[in-house]
Amino acid sequence: MKDHDDAHHHYGGESDHQHGEHPRGGGRGSGRFRVQRGDVRIATLLLLAEKPMHGYQLMQAMEERTSGAWRPSPGGIYPLIAQLEDDGLVTTTAAGGRKLVTLTPAGHAHIQELRPTWADPFANADASHGGPDLRGAVHDLHGAGRQIGMIGTLAQQEAAIVVIREARRALYLILAEGQQ
Incomplete structure (x- = not known):
């Protein structure tokens, strides 16, 4: 051993x-x-x-x-x-x-x-x-994204991608603000 x-x-x-x-x-x-x-x-x-x-x-x-x-x-x-x-x-x-x-x-x-x-x-x-329930919020976002991916139109899926990418960018900006 x-x-x-x-x-x-x-x-x-x-x-x-x-x-x-x-x-x-x-x-x-x-x-x-x-x-x-x-x-x-x-x-x-x-x-x-x-x-x-x-x-x-x-x-x-x-x-x-x-x-x-x-x-x-x-x-x-x-x-x-x-x-x-x-x-x-x-x-x-x-x-x-x-x-x-x-x-x-x-x-x-x-x-x-x-x-x-x-x-x-x-x-x-x-x-x-x-603190706040970040896990629950991310879980809810994931669920909404999956729904759009399964039953949304092509236009809805494209709009969802834009929203998710903007949310990701906004989250990184929150972290960047805390590091200044």
């Missing part, structure tokens, strides 16, 4: 007690909750210590534990599961067309050994929802 820090660099994360912030915050959320590098790994291991889960269940559990502020993408979870399996910390078994992920005895020992050094990956989630 790889040593602790080396394994984290392999997944694109750093040590579990990293001080820097992940640049994107993990996919969904208000933008105030920031996921520390290595937190997807820690969260995955901690959730699997509670019970075996499928990859989708892991993503859902992380979203639930953060009140919707954080949900890792499949592109973050499934390669991580494969790496944890390569490291001997989990096993996967086919169950109902899905792969059930279970901690191995080595995985349990790994958690027991390193848990005292890990920050709680879900700790900052409660404080993250103090």
